[in-house]
Amino acid sequence: MDVRQIRYFVTLAERRHFGQAAEMLHIAQPALSQQIKQLEAQLQVELLDRSTRPIGLTPAGMALLHEGREILAKVTRAEKLTRQEGSKDGGRLIIGVTGTAALEFAVPVLQAFGRRRPNVQVSLRELASPDQLSALERGDIHIGFVRPPVEDERMSIRLVHTDPFYVALSADHPLARRESVRLAELSGTSLVIFSREEAPGFRDLMLHVCRSAGYVPTTIQDASQMSTMLCLVGGGFGCALVPRSAQRMQIPDVVYRPIMDYSPPVELYAVWMPDNYAPFIGELLDVVEKIHIREG
Structure with a gap:
């Protein structure tokens, strides 16, 4: 039994009409009926006397109505106090x-x-x-x-x-002396890239940018963190596509160059x-x- 079910039951018990209660709760009438039946099944009691019009309450239903009103009042009070504390x-x-x-x-x-x-x-x-x-x-x-x-x-x-993509290169890479780089010129250079477990969307975007620009890496080296990627680049294990802001990481023997190819932003x-x-x-x-x- 959760707060939502209690709210549904209390509203129905007060209105004594499924259609009116469903309208007040902004749900479909069959959905309300299903929720009440689930509540009765969980409690293993009948809460409603469906033989009368308007519907009546069984003794168990009367007990739940009394307790349910108190529970909802406490929930409302807790929400109010929480918001008040949060506003401080x-x-x-x-x-x-x-x-x-x-x-x-x-x-x-x-x-x-x-x-x-x-x-x-x-x-x-x-x-x-x-x-x-x-x-x-x-x-x-x-x-x-x-x-x-x-x-x-x-x-x-x-x-x-x-953020636009930049390419991270080891300082002794032949293209490191360029002001900007075309990715196709990196063909033959290994690519250091996020592992799929770490950043699946980012990895797919990087591979898409490389393929679109005609860059075919010789091998792909997975890494779990940006710092790990850049350390591998500095160690000569390949290049990496990174957001421009990655150049704020001062990794020895790593240089960053803008790419001349069109690529979607990060x-x-x-x-x-x-x-x-x-x-x-x-x-x-x-x-x-x-x-x-x-x-x-």
Whole structure:
């Protein structure tokens, strides 16, 4: 028995009419009837006397109506108190980011949010995009900043940042002396790329960009993190396609060059669970938008 079922039953018990109760609850009448039958099956009792018009309540139904009203009142009170606490300066916001998201804009966003809400405790967790989506489902983080795709329709998403692709090369690579690079010129060079488990959407985008530009790597080397990718590049194990912001990572013997080929931008999305909308998410998104507009 959950709060939704209790709300359905209390509304029906007060209206004594399936059609009117369904209209108040904004659900179809058959769906309401099914929910009540499921509730009766769970409790193993009959709650309604369906032989009368309007419908009546059994003794068990009367007991549940009394307790259900109290439960709903407590839930409403808990929601109100939670929102009141969340509107104060204190509170906590747990944010998930990919490694490259942290490089792109996390510092200015956190600085601006900190000035707005100085007493809010902010926790930052670096997680791969799939791991962030799982963490959102579990309630371990309040909001994440991920690479596409986000295919869970229960989640709300918003595009917050785009970045062009650059190529990361070892400093002694022949093309490292160029100001910009065509990817086809890298044919014969190994490609260092995110593993499919770590960033499936990002990996597919990188491979699409390479194929479209005529770059055929000799081998593909998987890596789990951006720092690992760039260390492999610096060690001479290949090149890597990275967001422009990756050049903020100062890895020895790695240089970054813009690519001359057309490629779609690297997208970053904010994602959160609307059913678990934590305090301050709206303010954080407002800060992100203002930072993005100013930088754009």
